[in-house]
Amino acid sequence: MSFVVTGLAPxxxxxLFGADEATLAAAGAIRCRVDAKPGFPCxxxxxxxxxxxxxxxxxxxxxxxxxxxxxRHAIYVREAADAPARYENRLPPALSNRLLAIRAYDDRGMMxxxxxxxxxxxxxxIERLIADPRxxxxxxHNARRGCFAARIDRS
Numbered sequence: 001m002s003f004v005v006t007g008l009a010p011x012x013x014x015x016l017f018g019a020d021e022a023t024l025a026a027a028g029a030i031r032c033r034v035d036a037k038p039g040f041p042c043x044x045x046x047x048x049x050x051x052x053x054x055x056x057x058x059x060x061x062x063x064x065x066x067x068x069x070x071x072r073h074a075i076y077v078r079e080a081a082d083a084p085a086r087y088e089n090r091l092p093p094a095l096s097n098r099l100l101a102i103r104a105y106d107d108r109g110m111m112x113x114x115x116x117x118x119x120x121x122x123x124x125x126i127e128r129l130i131a132d133p134r135x136x137x138x139x140x141h142n143a144r145r146g147c148f149a150a151r152i153d154r155s
Contacts, residue, residue: 001131004155005092005140007044007085008060008077016056017079029058032076038097041142044081046092046150054079062139062148065109073147088155095119095150099143102152104129107136116143130154 010017016029024031032055034040038048040055049055055076063071085092096119103114112134117125122140129138130152138152 001127002089002155003126003130003138003152004089005046005085005087005095005150005152007042007046007081007092007150008075009084010044010077010081013044013056013058013077016058024056027058029056031055031079032057038094040076041094041098041149042078042081043075043148043150044077044084046085046087046094048094049076049078060148062151063105063109065105067109069105069109069111071148075147089123091119091122092150095122095140098149100149101141101143101146102126102129103139103141104132104135105137105139106134126152 034049034051034053040049042049055078057076059072060075061072063069098119100119100122101116102125104112106112140149142149
């Protein structure tokens with residue numbers, strides 16, 4: 001079954017792009033200078049930021065459903081990111097080279113299935129989960145750190 005992986009919209013984060021340290025601190029965010037690749041996966045562009053680039057580390061509510069699965073976690077966003085990435089029937093670089101936890105949710109925001117898999121091997125799992133008629137959407141998480149990586153929908 002066809003699927004699409006999308007990055008987050010930059011607009012909610014844009015007021016923090018270029019903000020001073022006091023403004024970032026008030027928002028619970030910090031600016032980091034990238035010193036390694038991979039290591040700082042942007043949730044907007046779905047690629048790892050380049051060494052020397054700046055990213056914001058902040059807390060993001062990726063699962064807003066009013067269920068026990070409501071969730072927030074730390075994510076990176078590139079200050080240079082201006083549009084959400086979109087990958088059809090393939091995984092973006094920030095997912096394909098990591099160990100992933102893929103979680104399927106129903107239309108009420110309840111988790112119905114989950115598995116852990118290397119990103120390079122994840123497409124058959126994604127296709128199987130998205131083909132389940134109970135599945136409304138998937139979330140990919142970086143399994144080692146637990147942080148939200150991207151949303152996956154039927155295309």
